[in-house]
Amino acid sequence: MARPSVQNKRSSQSLFTPIASKEADLKIVLLGESAVGKSSLVTRFASNAFDADKESTIGAAFIVKKYYVTDPETSEVKLINFQIWDTAGQERYQSLAPMYYRNASVAIIVFDLTDISSLKKAEFWIAELEAYNREEHKIQILLVGNKSDLSKNENDNQILETVERLEVPYFKTSAKEGTGVDELFKHIVDSIDESIFVKSRETLDLDQKSKKSSCC
Numbered sequence: 001m002a003r004p005s006v007q008n009k010r011s012s013q014s015l016f017t018p019i020a021s022k023e024a025d026l027k028i029v030l031l032g033e034s035a036v037g038k039s040s041l042v043t044r045f046a047s048n049a050f051d052a053d054k055e056s057t058i059g060a061a062f063i064v065k066k067y068y069v070t071d072p073e074t075s076e077v078k079l080i081n082f083q084i085w086d087t088a089g090q091e092r093y094q095s096l097a098p099m100y101y102r103n104a105s106v107a108i109i110v111f112d113l114t115d116i117s118s119l120k121k122a123e124f125w126i127a128e129l130e131a132y133n134r135e136e137h138k139i140q141i142l143l144v145g146n147k148s149d150l151s152k153n154e155n156d157n158q159i160l161e162t163v164e165r166l167e168v169p170y171f172k173t174s175a176k177e178g179t180g181v182d183e184l185f186k187h188i189v190d191s192i193d194e195s196i197f198v199k200s201r202e203t204l205d206l207d208q209k210s211k212k213s214s215c216c
Helices: 038-047 091-101 117-135 156-166 181-190 201-215
Strands: 005-007 022-032 060-070 077-087 106-112 140-146 170-172
Touching (some): 022 091, 022 117, 038 060, 038 106, 038 140, 038 181, 060 091, 091 117, 106 117, 117 140, 117 156, 140 156, 140 181
Parallel strands (some): 022 077, 106 140, 140 170
């Protein structure tokens, strides 16, 4: 069965907006040490931009990104409303994290490829989420090594050993250059359970207008 193709709205927004027959809300949370590039990853995905002077997040930031997917066999268009929580990495905000990852569908755990100590913090978050998964809601956990544009690969062996031990999907990205970011979110799109989609607001509005016009 063919996989749905992805229409990234940042590249087609100026041309037209597709009408989706179905839509789904997907909550995503980003966790990781401060300064590993979580906010830059979100900005690259949502706006296809990079700000080298971006300040560290305080508390958490919330971004909504509309993402259209077209089934190549049926041409059906679906809308995914990515609801992205970008959490602060500073230690003093750590106790707030459960408030943000509660009921999330996906957790993206980010570390800095040039700072191996940030991988230890990523391991901490993975362990916490796995404990949460045993008790509560099932969150898909993804590990992301960011700043591949700066990495000299000296930590690759240690990183790969850790990834094998943790048994989580792993992605290398560069928020600065955009490398690997689309692949990360396409993986999320491909893993979405069909059952979370409902009839889109756009389709419901069209149905309402059709009913009103037929009554006149």
